[in-house]
Every structure is written in C-alpha cells, then in structure tokens.
Amino acid sequence: MVTWIDALSKTRNKLSGALAKVFRKSDGLDDDTLEELEDTLLGADVSMSLVMEWTEALQKGYRGLQVSHREIVHDLLVGALGEPVAFEWPEEPRPYTVLIVGVNGTGKTTTAAKLAHHARKARLKPLLAATDTFRAAGADQLRVWAERVNCDVVAGQQGADAAAVAYDAVDAAMARNSDAVIIDTAGRMHTKQPLMNELGKVRRAIKSRLEREPDETWIVLDAGMGQNAIIQARQFHEMAPVTGVVVTKLDGSSKAGFVFSVVKELGVPVRFAGLGEGLDDLAVFDPSAFVDALLGSKQEETVQSGKGR
C-alpha cells in the first residue's frame, strides 16, 4: 500500500529545492520569497486569482516580520481546504449510494473499484454498477475489477440505456441487501449538454428506485489537469450536485493545485486521493500532507537546514 509520504515524495523532492531555500531565509517575507512562492503555487496549478489573493494577504499581514514563513503559508493553505472530514461508510441509509461522475479519462472506473474495495475492508457488502454503456469494453473493465474486489456487479450492454442500468443496479442492491452501491458513469465532457442531461436522467432513475437522492455524488478530477478542472467541477455540480471530490493520479508529479478553487467554489470537501494503481491505493484526503507535498515537507526542510548550520 502506498502512503501519502511515499506517493508525494516525487512532488516534494522536485519542489522542496527552491522554496525550501527561500523558507529558510530569516529576513522576513520579502519580494523574492513571495515571488518564489508565487511560482511554486502557479507551477502546482493553483489558480492565478487565489495566488494573488494569498500573496497579497501575506504581504499585508506579515511583510518584514520575523516569523516562521513556512508555518504561516502552510496554515493559510490548509485552511483554504476546509476542515478535514474523514470518510466512513455510515450505518444508514442502506444501500449507501455513491454516484461517480467526471470527464473522460480521469480514472472513474478505477476509483469506483477502489471504493468498493474500501467498503469491503470495512466489512461491508458493496455492489458495483457499470453504467458506461458507450465506451468500448467499459463494462468489461469494471467486471474485471469486481472480480478482483470480489463483489457483486451489475453491468449494462454496450449501447444500453445508462439510466436503466443504474435503476437495475439499485434494484439489485436492494434485493441482495447490499450495504453500498457504487455507480460508475460514463466519462462525459461537461460542455456536451445532451450527455450532461443523460447524467440528470441517471440521477432521476436512481432516485425513483431509491426513493431519495443518491447519498453521495463524487466528482473525479485528474491531478494532472489544469484550470479546466475548476470549470468541470462547476458544470457537473450544476447538473448533479456534488458532495465530494476525489483527486486521482496524485502519485505522479502533478500537484492538483486546482482543488483549492474547487473546494472554495463548491463548498465540498476532498474525500479521497488516488495514490497508485493498486486497489489499496486510495487514501482519505489529508489536507496537511497535501500542502506539505506542495511546499516541500517539513522534516526534509529541518534536516536540510540542520545540515546547513
């Protein structure tokens, strides 16, 4: 199993250089420091508007003060991610229904499988639903995963109606007394209205069988994406109110700085982070570790500054 620290070491090593050096300087938050911070954040796909907001705040509040910059910046960034909320599968309602949405290629199917595995580890009985009836072999992919996870699966034929498959899946989950049902949907471009409408239909189908809205709707965002991730989140939120974010592929050198904007705009937490290709590589999102990876880790900095002295 990949841990946060292992997974993010790449990011950390790459970034810790310049910024850590700047953080070690003791002559206050000067222009150089702020510029270096700005580059670090921009290079991590944080939106320009947030970067400007933060650097201005830092400039106003702390300029010239003899304070530990790293702590201030770290706290500012962690604070921007909201309160950390650890996800646990609730006792009820049952079946706890999670709808997975997102654009093409972000890793929705893999995430759905990992979530099923997460539920299995919590000694629950999950059901995976493959409603991606468009992509060639979309359902096959989830079937393979379901076998690995060892859980029930309901999959539609290619070309079948996604909403009908979702309905059947919830129906099956209720009949089989499943604890959780994780519904994977087809990737869709947020700009394509007919496809977004289809997502609305999938939601209504779930609701009509479940007699309530899906308990969670999680948007899967690829850590490698840039500013478009924010627009994606906004558009999906409009069609299917999002209750959480899953950031995938965070094990690469991507930093996913766009999540700050997403959290701010949608007001929902980041639930999980995908840290690898294995079933276990899905971690509850840890804002502090995430920001550490962005800024260069604290220990490393201490070690380095210790050496320096």
Place this chain on the structure above:
Amino acid sequence: MFDSLTGALQKIFKDLRGYGKLSERNVKDAMREVRLALLEADVHYEVVREFTARVREQCMGDEVLDSVTPGQQVIKRIHDEIVRLLGHERQDFDLSGKPASVMLLGLHGAGKTTTAGKLALRWKGEGKKVVLVACDIRRPAAVEQLQILGKQVGVDVITPEKGESVPALGRRARKRVEAEGADIALYDTGGRFQIDEELVRELKDLKEAVDPKNVALVVDAAIGQESVHVAETFHEAVGLTGLILTKLDGDARGGAALSIQHVTGCPILLVGVGERAEDLEPFYPERMASRILGMGDVVSLVEKAQSVVDQDDMVRMEERLRRNTFNFEDFLGQLKQMEKMGPLENLLDMLPGGMDVPEEARRRMGSDSSKEWGRAKAIIQSMTVTERRNPALIKGRRRERIARGSGTDKRAVNDLLKRFEQMKRMTKQMKKMEKRLRAGRK
C-alpha cells in the same frame, strides 16, 4: 477571466488615445493581463514568463505605441507569437515505407486507445491497410477495448498472447504485418499514472523491436502545468516525432500545446474533438492561437458547415422549395443536417465573443432548441412515408396516432403541421412576387 483578455487590454489602453504615447506602466499592466490569460489557459509558468518578456519587447516599438488601437495591436503581436511557436506549416505522419509504423504513447486517460481507433479509421479511409497492435497489457480490458474499436472501424487487431512481453509482442506483430503486406502498423502502448522507469524501459524496448518512424505523444488538452514534465520525460526517453492533442471538444484552452511545443519542438499533428471514431481533425496553429486567447474561430465554423452540409442536397432542396413540392421528407433531411453540425452552443464558441454569451442563452440555444428539433424529428418519423409526402392526408385520427407514436401530444403535432403550412405559404408568396417582378421587368 480569460475570455476578457481583449476587453481588459482595451480598457487599459482606452484612455490613452489622447496622449498618443503609452507609459511603461501601461505596458506592464497589459502584460500582467496577458500573463493571467496564458496561465488560465494552462501554459507553463516559465514559458509564460519568457513569452511575455518577448512580447513586451516587441510592444515597446513605435508601431504599437503610436497606434490608435494599441489593444488590438498587442493582441495581434501575441497571436502571431503563439502561431510562430506552434509552428507555421501543417505536418503529418511519415507514412513512407511498407509497413509504415506508428507508436502511440501517453499517460493514463489521455485517450491513446480511442485515438488509435480514430487513426486506423482515417488511414483506412485513405485506402490503406492498417493493423492495430494492442500493447497495453496492464489496464483491465484495454485489449478488449482496442479489439472492439478494431471491429468497429474494420481493421485487424493483433493482441498479446498469454505471458507475452511487450517487446516480444512487438517483434511478432512486426513480422506478421510485414508478411501480410499491410501498409501501416499502429502500436497502442500502455499508459501509467506517472512516468516510471518500468514504463520507460518497456517503451524503449518496444521502440527497438518495431523501429517506428513515428512516435506520437497523446496529450489531454486539459492537462495542467505537468505537461512540460510529461513531454520532457517522454521525449528524453524515446524521442518523440509528433503530438496529438485530445478532448479539444471540451472547453479547455489547451495551453499545454504551447508548453509542449516549447519543450520538445515536435509538431502537433492532429487533434481529437469527440468520442466518435471520425472525431479527429488536422491541427491549425492559427486556430489554436485564437482558442488559447479566447478569440473565436470563424474559419473552423465555415469549414465545418461546408463539410457536413451536402451541397447537392442544398441545391435539390432549394429547387423543391421553389416548385413548392417541399414535403416532410425534405424537412426531415434538413433537420438531420442541422444535427450533424452539432449543438448550436458548440458553434457559438467558434464565433468571436461567443464565449461571452451568458450561460442561460447558451442553454436555450443548445439543449432547448435541440430538444425542439428532436421533437419535430420524432413527430415526422412517426408519420408513414405516404403522409410525409402528402401532408394534406394528416387529419384527426392520423394526428392522434402520430402524437402517440412520437410520445408527444396532439397540440405538438398540430403546431408542427401549422408551421409547415406557413412555410409553404411563404414560399408560394415568394414565388408570386418573383413572377411579378419578372413580369415587371419585361
């Protein structure tokens, strides 16, 4: 936001006309807007820095400063500079040799396999015999996906045997393709979440085994600052010859195109614009520059209209309208052509300022109007062929049946019939007017 770059620059320069000269501060402000715009478009921040420095220098020249439209001039300089960076001439794959070989690589989810299917269809359409080789042995169902795509576009797919390594598969495929006398071998490789040593080794080995003339990197247009790192690493590892930018049908600005170009110097060969196998288009630097700057793309729009609207059909339709023999079959044909153009809101993005249209209006143009077309189509399709050719037949009971068949109600059917009659009456009047005019001329 980004859409307003033109607006922001115009605002900065607006008050200056009276003075005739720009201050350094104005140029600095302008460059700040440009920087913001490029960052919003996901251009790498270091590339942005170099870029704005270069443009700033150019903009300090008298031509720009003394111009009455400095805002426009700055935009033009930026636009030209982006085009220059993206490369002027269109380039294509090197398909010489028999078989020509192409290796596709990229990160997970970039759209390699889908692109492989699209390329196969494209080259098959050019009369070439294409063979796909499924080298992604890790991702569940990746081989199946390629097999299905191969079947859809009608080309052979070579799949790995049990326990076969990727280079071994490459060697076997190469031999088979040569023996079969195929024109093009297309290798779809496995992706990773990140580029690790194992992947690099696998790609190097495969490259050695199949010795491809083309090594194309497939990149998602929505990729962020990571693009530079990805391109650099792949380029160093296996040597890229070109790029394919996918998912340009979304609204990502695709600033990565600029970053990757900057790092690798490789040309962008093609762009993916949709999920269907036909959705692959040539790359035009001019259009990409406009897109990155949010300036609309009239050229693309015109070409799109020309490519989907069958000119002969149009002439035939006009003729029928004139003779007033236009019936519901023609009407249906017209609706289908409109559908081929795609949702109106997509077309909107190609118009200058189109991105500024409020969300509400976009929706009305997009889904609402397409819903209306959809309804009209359903109603017409619920008519019998005789009814379509002779709408006068459609009376009470037939109307009821059509309403039921199309899932609408009688009012919707009446509406459509009424509008259709109005259209015919109008053409009749036009004809009369035309006759009178002609008579008057005599």
